[in-house]
Structures are given as C-alpha cells and as structure tokens.
Amino acid sequence: MPDHERTTDRSALRADCARCFALCCVALPFAASSGFALDKPAGKPCPHLRTDHGCGIHAGLRERGFTGCTVYDCFGAGQRVSQVTFGGRDWRGAERAEARLMFDVFPVVRRLHELLWYLAEALDLDAARPLHAELRQARERTEELAGEDAEALAALDLDAHWHAVAQLLLRVSESARHGVGRKKGKDGRGANLIGARLKDADLRGVTLRGACLIAADLTGADLRGADLIGADLRDADLTDADLTGALFVTQPQLNAAKGGPGTRLPGSLVRPVHWTTG
Numbered sequence: 001m002p003d004h005e006r007t008t009d010r011s012a013l014r015a016d017c018a019r020c021f022a023l024c025c026v027a028l029p030f031a032a033s034s035g036f037a038l039d040k041p042a043g044k045p046c047p048h049l050r051t052d053h054g055c056g057i058h059a060g061l062r063e064r065g066f067t068g069c070t071v072y073d074c075f076g077a078g079q080r081v082s083q084v085t086f087g088g089r090d091w092r093g094a095e096r097a098e099a100r101l102m103f104d105v106f107p108v109v110r111r112l113h114e115l116l117w118y119l120a121e122a123l124d125l126d127a128a129r130p131l132h133a134e135l136r137q138a139r140e141r142t143e144e145l146a147g148e149d150a151e152a153l154a155a156l157d158l159d160a161h162w163h164a165v166a167q168l169l170l171r172v173s174e175s176a177r178h179g180v181g182r183k184k185g186k187d188g189r190g191a192n193l194i195g196a197r198l199k200d201a202d203l204r205g206v207t208l209r210g211a212c213l214i215a216a217d218l219t220g221a222d223l224r225g226a227d228l229i230g231a232d233l234r235d236a237d238l239t240d241a242d243l244t245g246a247l248f249v250t251q252p253q254l255n256a257a258k259g260g261p262g263t264r265l266p267g268s269l270v271r272p273v274h275w276t277t278g
C-alpha cells in the first residue's frame with residue numbers, strides 16, 4: 001500500500017502538548033550531556049518550565065544545549081496520562097503521592113504507545129495481511145493495558161508483553177522485506193555502525209534493527225523497505241536518503257538525525273523543523 005493511502009488512525013499516538021501538563025519536562029530524569037544542558041532527577045520540574053506548562057526557552061532549545069527536548073516524542077502518552085488516566089488533574093495541584101504516581105505512570109504509557117505506533121504501521125502493510133488477526137489482537141491488548149488505572153499501570157511488568165509484540169513485528173518485517181530487492185546475506189541487526197560510511201549505499205530491505213548508526217554517513221542511501229526499528233540514528237546524515245516504505249521508523253529517530261529537503265520519508269512522519277532551519 002503506498003504511504004499516502006495508509007489508513008490507520010494515529011492521531012492519538014502523536015503528542016498533543018496542549019492537552020498535557022508538561023509531563024516529559026517533569027517526570028523524566030536528565031543527565032547533563034550533549035542533549036541536555038543540566039542534570040535533573042525524575043519528578044523535579046525543569047527550571048525552564050513555565051507555570052502555564054510552556055517551555056521558557058522553546059525558541060532556542062538547540063542553541064541552549066537542549067537538543068534532547070527537540071528530539072523527544074511521547075507518542076501521545078502525555079495527553080492520555082493527563083486527560084484519561086488522571087482525568088484532567090494537574091500534578092501542580094495534586095497531593096505529593098498522586099503526583100509521584102503520575103510521573104511513574106507516564107514512561108509506562110509511553111512504551112505502550114510506542115508499541116501501538118509500530119502495530120499501526122504493521123497493520124498498514126499489505127505484506128502483513130496474513131498476520132492482521134494477530135496484529136489486531138496485540139493492538140487490542142496493548143490498548144487495554146494503556147487504559148488500566150494508574151495503580152495497575154505503575155505495577156505493570158511490561159517485558160513479557162513487549163517481547164511478544166516484538167516477535168510478531170519481527171515476522172511482519174520478514175514478510176514485508178521479502179521482495180523489496182534486498183541483497184542476500186545483508187543483515188545489519190544490532191550492528192555497530194557508528195560513523196559508518198554508507199553514502200549512496202543500497203540498503204533496500206536490509207534489517208538494521210537496533211543497529212547503532214550514530215553519526216553514520218547515509219547521504220543518498222537507499223533505505224526503501226529497510227527495517228529500522230530501535231536503530232540509533234543520532235546525528236546520522238540522511239541528506240538525500242530514501243526512506244520510503246522503511247519499516248518502524250519513528251519521529252524521535254528522525255528528530256535525532258540530520259537530513260534535508262531531499263530526504264524522502266515514510267508517509268506517517270514529518271520532516272523535522274531543524275532539517276530546514278539549521
């Protein structure tokens with residue numbers, strides 16, 4: 001199915017900051033690094049967070065050393081936790097124990113929403129049709145888990161469910177990559193490709209699941225139908241690369257990479273603003 005004909009509704013899996021109480025700016029811990037200019041423990045509001053839940057340095061995040069904030073995406077977990085799990089209650093006015101619960105629940109729901117994103121993508125693939133019943137079942141179960149109450153979510157051991165869905169997505173990947181023109185024997189699963197020179201490489205249908213592609217030169221690379229689930233694309237150069245039909249690419253992966261107007265993207269993703277503004 002061509003990208004523009006994809007039908008699965010992903011609107012609930014896109015961040016809607018206007019309906020969230022800035023949970024990512026409070027719940028998550030930061031370690032001072034190239035992505036964050038300061039240390040911050042989980043549960044402590046970022047010093048740049050305004051009382052209206054806006055970011056005080058939004059226009060200059062990258063220049064101020066907070067590129068991590070421009071890369072991050074909650075897959076819509078923020079608005080679900082704020083508006084559904086906690087019924088519109090703001091952590092600012094909540095009891096300390098309830099606020100802590102909100103911060104504990106947020107990363108759990110974020111993982112579940114990430115799974116929902118992958119499952120939505122799999123359901124849009126023609127090649128995965130024989131697996132649609134299993135995929136729908138997995139999506140229903142994941143939705144069910146994400147809709148649990150706060151206490152249940154905080155106590156949830158996600159690993160078994162995550163693993164089961166991952167196995168299913170692996171089968172989807174095998175089916176979808178079959179016949180994309182992949183070269184036999186090319187398998188970059190979990191590969192260490194830090195700084196690799198892959199300019200103009202033919203990577204059609206290759207699996208790069210969990211590969212470390214930090215700062216790799218992928219300019220002009222043909223990544224059509226490649227599986228990029230969990231690949232680390234930080235500072236990878238995707239200028240003029242073709243990711244049409246690439247599997248399981250997420251917005252945070254793109255946000256962390258470099259690219260330009262000539263980069264061809266899967267239809268469900270948007271071109272990061274910093275690719276065009278520098």
Ligand code: SF4
Nearest residue numbers: 025046048049055069
């Ligand atoms: S710098 Fe802005 S976007 Fe980043 S955590 Fe702080 S308030 Fe949130």
